[in-house]
Amino acid sequence: MNWIIVLGLIALGTVLTILRTALGPTAPDRVVAVDSMTTITTALLVLLGLLMDRYIYLDISLVYAALAFIATLAIARYLEGGV
Amino acid sequence: MLTIIGWIMIYIGATFLFLGALGIFRFPDVYNRLQAGTKCTTLGAFSSIVGVGLVHPAWLPKTLLIAFFILLTNPISSHALGRASYKSGVKLWEGSVIDKCKEFEECQKKEEEQE
Amino acid sequence: MGSRLSKFLYTALVMFLLWLLLTSSFNVQELVAGAIIAILVAAFTHERFTKKGLANLHPKRVVCMFIYFFYFFWQMIKANIDVAWRVIHPKMPINPGIVHVKTKMKSDFGKLMVANSITLTPGTLTLEVLGDDMLIHWIDVKATDVETASKMIPGVFEKCLKEFLE
């Protein structure tokens, strides 16, 4: 029961950010949606690690938390006018 | 006892993650979306990750490290995105009150050839 | 500014603590490997990593850092409840705008900490930092001139941050 509520809330949030990514009028809107989707995904990976009870799954989440913002920074540099 | 506290924190975190996504969907312009997307998802991710650490106390150090990374990198990326979207010429919402950015030259978009 | 040795020791200590958090085991082999790697990393990077060295661990600074963190968390929770209320309210009571404040911090790291704290606290988001000037997007503008806004947004953070950073 716990898991249905928690994973349901997070999945609904992911659906909303994907909708914003598909609809968003300008490119920065989409990047904002993808950036917060990355954060939501990091939390989701940790929660799934608890659900499946595997310690090694936390490493993936760590890599994600450390690396995923490089993509956001690259796109932000592009929008500013230099790479 | 720790398990119950951990589950409460996971619930709070999931709720805030959902509210952040809802804010991204509802708010009218990029800057307000950035506000909702940064604050709510940072606290939501922080709370649910530390909650997992409390449910499973042997995992606490690594979950604290992940939460610390999120706390450090999320404001930086949102700051870069906000600056980039101002420089690329995204207008503020029409209900905005004041725009001090116009007084500074560095904020304005640089005119350049794209070819 | 601290001497080379104290910079080196401080860097090695921080790296070893990071290793402990990453592996989270007290096996002797892992501890030895972690110590060797921490010393190697510190030997190459201690000039860039820190400017004060072991002086960062002065008790007064540590206490102030803890107070700052608790205050920061309290502000962050308030910020989230505020934004969440604005999100679920059917009319979305927002009143956004960009204001201009001045910061008193001198060092780059201090400016980074102030900007990050501003981003995570009620209704504000740092857009641009130019020397002493900061441009801040505020979701509910209460004051538009520079002095009042500077007192309302970064004022309280700077007091405690100045204690343990400068």
Added chain:
Amino acid sequence: MSTLVLYLALAMAILMLVGAFVVVVTKDLLVAVIASAVVDLVLAILFYILQAPDVAITQASIGAGLTTAIFVVVVRKTKRFEDD
């Protein structure tokens, strides 16, 4: 519990299809890069759910950081909008 994870995998697969559809349809190549980052992200979650942590770790590090940055550099060097 396993059925729950199965439903989650199904939802993620549908989201991946939405992202891929945006990549194919759009004329703005930067938007295509962003949407392909979404596809990479969801693909990493799918690998994770299907219990392949090593593949997921590679997909996360390459797909999230490196591919998007290289595509952005490529879009910068060529042009952003596709011709009709």
